[in-house]
Amino acid sequence: MTLRIAIVTDIHHGKPSTAKRGDAALGLMEEFARYVKDSGATHVLDMGDRISDETRDTDLVLAAEVAEAFRAVNAPVWHLNGNHDRDHMTVADNEALLGQSLDHAVHDIDGWRIVLWRADSRIRRGDEGNGFVLTEADLVWLSRTMQATDRPTLVVSHVPISGHAQTGNYYFQNNPGSSTYPMGERARAALALARVPVVCLAGHVHWNTVTSVNGITHLTQQSLTESFTTAGEPAGAMGLIELSDTVSWDVVGADPIRFGFRPTSQRWTPPMPDFATHPELRSHHAGKALNEAKP
Numbered sequence: 001m002t003l004r005i006a007i008v009t010d011i012h013h014g015k016p017s018t019a020k021r022g023d024a025a026l027g028l029m030e031e032f033a034r035y036v037k038d039s040g041a042t043h044v045l046d047m048g049d050r051i052s053d054e055t056r057d058t059d060l061v062l063a064a065e066v067a068e069a070f071r072a073v074n075a076p077v078w079h080l081n082g083n084h085d086r087d088h089m090t091v092a093d094n095e096a097l098l099g100q101s102l103d104h105a106v107h108d109i110d111g112w113r114i115v116l117w118r119a120d121s122r123i124r125r126g127d128e129g130n131g132f133v134l135t136e137a138d139l140v141w142l143s144r145t146m147q148a149t150d151r152p153t154l155v156v157s158h159v160p161i162s163g164h165a166q167t168g169n170y171y172f173q174n175n176p177g178s179s180t181y182p183m184g185e186r187a188r189a190a191l192a193l194a195r196v197p198v199v200c201l202a203g204h205v206h207w208n209t210v211t212s213v214n215g216i217t218h219l220t221q222q223s224l225t226e227s228f229t230t231a232g233e234p235a236g237a238m239g240l241i242e243l244s245d246t247v248s249w250d251v252v253g254a255d256p257i258r259f260g261f262r263p264t265s266q267r268w269t270p271p272m273p274d275f276a277t278h279p280e281l282r283s284h285h286a287g288k289a290l291n292e293a294k295p
Helices: 022-039 056-070 091-098 136-148 184-191 279-293
Strands: 003-008 043-046 077-079 105-109 112-116 153-157 198-202 209-213 216-220 238-243 247-252 257-261
Touching: 003 022, 022 056, 022 238, 056 091, 112 136, 136 153, 136 184
Parallel strands: 003 043, 043 077, 112 153, 153 198, 198 216
Antiparallel strands: 003 238, 105 112, 209 216, 238 247, 247 257
């Protein structure tokens, strides 16, 4: 059996900005509905940032328009919230518009476990803090879920867990702290508790990437309306991930990528500490220095 899931992320419906072509979002959503039908996908993932936020009243209108666009999609849709969906709207607001719970969830389909890790995606500002917060409740849920999983598992989140480099990224090269969660190493440690093959899929960073960390393959998909990699035109990124004994990920549009691999349950040897603090290396260098000092 092969599970086929269509993917769209970072729709950013709203006013265009220097790089996001939010004015093209609804037209591209019509194309996405056709893509889902033509691809034969049985399920759809929307990984968040459906709008580009402005004010609460405007955001509610924009989000309702995107929710209406999803009604043309002829397959069950799993939604996640992105940070822009949470600047002026609550989780409950989004749930009411989309008609589904946005709590963490697990779905077992065709031999795979789909883990929707809907960790808090609101960016704190001012007196509340600065940036994302990885809450203990979200982390504990992920940890327990990964310990319990007994089959190949796809972990889906809005914000990437990998902590991969952002060199060349229009938004995050100079703002890497905003590309992932603080204490992301704890989330990666939670993933490593699984004794089965694990694959991670995220949005947020507006480019297609493949990163391996501790034997786990992390994928990020390009935004539907991003243009910093496509010379000002919206990328129109629409993806399909096929899950069986192997994984195939294919993104079409103006910024395409195709990648296939066999997921593994094998984990890597833990990294060494700082050489300067490693007791074996310290004693080695100390002994060498003593020998060199002898007459």
